[in-house]
Amino acid sequence: MTEERSRRKTGARTAPARVSAIGVIGVIGELFITAGVLVFLFLGWQLWLNDLVVGADQNRVGVALARNWDAGTPTHAHVTPAVAPDYGPPAVAEPPKNAVKFAVMYVPRFGSDYARSISEGVGTTDVLDKNGIGHYPGTQMPGAVGNFAVAAHRTTHGAPFKQLATLTVGDKIYVQTQDGYYTYDFRGLEYVRPTAVDVLDPVPRAPGATPTERVLTMTSCNPMFSAAERIIAYSVLESWQPTSAGPPPAILATVSAKG
Template identity: 60%
Template sequence: MTRRPDSPPGRPRISVVGVIGELLITAGVFVFLFLGWQLWLNDIVVGSAQREDAMAFSRELGSAAPPATPLDPDTEFGEPVVSPASAETVAFANIYIPRFGDDYVRTIAEGVDASNVLRSGVGHYPGTQMPGEVGNFAVAAHRTTYGAPFNRIAELTVGDRIYVQTSDGWYTYAFRSMEYVLPTAIEVLEPVPHAPGMAASERIITLTSCNPMLSAAERIIAYGVFEDWQPASAGAPEELAELNLGGT
């Protein structure tokens, strides 16, 4: 019996489901790459630009102050000078947090508009107190995207210094505590957090951001207490002077 030769294999059939699957995989790769850019590399690039802007602003603040002169370490400067609030979106201060990196510095502008102020750094809640003022100097910034100024907020430990520089001088706060609240808990912005109507007797700083990472389900709140201040003519605090970050 003569055997018929095997037929050559046919071309594999391409199904619609297979094509859609390939397209979804490709789209997923592009989405992953975009998120990598947006949440990592872009934050590095934008954060670096924000730091450069803050350093330039620090030099601007320093150039407006009298030349720094050597001072006795025990010099006391009395009550801190408190400046009036700035116009909306205007930068009026720098914030330095060594725990976030030896070269960490960002500008603080008036307002917390997510589409404007918080794209370029740290924002000050209008209506809360100013640096050095009795009450609550409250600020906000992103943990991810737009340079992620408060990306490392959860790493703060008790005693970490938070420095604020204005045209008047330098204000030093020390981190004391942290909590997590719902986005509706605006009482953290009161002069005495969680105590509406109570008269403030202390000077504090409140840092706020979203929690957990990549979510706005909660707010992470970091509190610091005022330690001291020195006028611009005294130069930067010692810790910052050693890092050459102060601009004066």
């Protein structure tokens, strides 16, 4: 009888303790679930919604910059002539100071509203994270013989080059500066190690070779969400026209949009 009463007393003390322990575990589990949901929501914001917001803002900045250059130029009917006018050798500007915006890139393949500014330099915090597309110092400027090389993110910070792998041969890439419009014809993609810096040579991947073409090289990390290698997109200058001639018809609506 004494032992039975002892067991009853012990059970009475143990049951609440078990209930309390289960309650604590339940609270901890709920906290982990809540934390997981918050992390998921943050990743969704950072990798999707934030890119849409920042990307749209970068497009507005690019259009505003382009409209500033076009201000005061004559209005054109923008009718494509049967024979393309000869505007002579492309105008080539001097590179600006670091982080200064000097050009706007339009890629119809990336969307009808795509208009991203290009800044001097490829620093992460002062250019790529902030302004979008950066120009490799020491490489050529738009329209010059040699290699006009640029870089941008494929994820986060507006992801200017997110769709780089969707380019197909023959796609046009337009670069606008204060001097005019440069139309580049896309030729192909290449995937290289991060150490393959020869993609920035005047003749990409051919160190020491003398350049004869005017090349645009676009670089970014690959695969998505990784820096294991680099994706490289090569284009060659097809034509150019001064600002006074107005924008090419393919980007007229984008350039004319309100910034």
